[in-house]
Amino acid sequence: MVTIMNKGISILRKEFSEYGLIFGAQKKIEIRGALETGLGEGGYYISKKGYMEQFESKLNWQPFEGTFNLRLNEDEVPKIEAMKAAEGILIEGFEQEGRTFGKAWLFKCALISGTKKVEKCAVISPKRTHYKRVIEIISPVYLRDELKAKDGDSFVVRIDLGDV
Numbered sequence: 516m517v518t519i520m521n522k523g524i525s526i527l528r529k530e531f532s533e534y535g536l537i538f539g540a541q542k543k544i545e546i547r548g549a550l551e552t553g554l555g556e557g558g559y560y561i562s563k564k565g566y567m568e569q570f571e572s573k574l575n576w577q578p579f580e581g582t583f584n585l586r587l588n589e590d591e592v593p594k595i596e597a598m599k600a601a602e603g604i605l606i607e608g609f610e611q612e613g614r615t616f617g618k619a620w621l622f623k624c625a626l627i628s629g630t631k632k633v634e635k636c637a638v639i640s641p642k643r644t645h646y647k648r649v650i651e652i653i654s655p656v657y658l659r660d661e662l663k664a665k666d667g668d669s670f671v672v673r674i675d676l677g678d679v
Contacts, residue, residue, distance in 0.1 A: 542677035543674065543677070544673075545672070546671070547587070547671050548586055548591065548669070549668065550584070550664050550665065550666055550668045552584070552666055553584040553649075557581050557651055557653075558582070560641075561582065561653060564611070565609035565616060566609075566616070574604070574621065574623075576655040577655060578654060578655055579655060579656060579657045579658070581657070583626070585649065585672065586649050587649065587650065588648075592647075592648060601622070601676040603622045604620065606619045606621060606639075617643050618641075619640060620640045621637040622676065623674075623675050624652065624673055625673045626652060626658065626662070626671075626672055627673065628664065628669070628670050631662050631663075633654055633658060635654055637653050639651050639652070652672065
């Protein structure tokens, strides 16, 4: 006979939840992170015509030329992996001026800080990225101004894995 203590049950519940994410049992996930200034490359890539045209046709809006970067705790990483395993909205790569720009996936989401909420957002997951524990969010508005946000502020991101 085996007895599982409360700590063990807690660990098993967490594992069960993560497997549900990975294998598609859950259609929505919630990720928490803290705002941080990125490398400044998001705006460069997002502003490319090859991407902007696809954002407009697939999201019905053009994003502000920059990303809103949230650094996640280590325990949030399985949720990122689950998101990446889901079928997002594919943004095709393209070539421009002799340079190749890679593909990315979009996941519609809502960004929440206290009582403030922005619903018209998407997590963008580029095929190539420098980040391991950071998610990048795009929106048609400048999110820092819209949410009066500064580095270190905490946010919740509700990602809909079923709404592609």
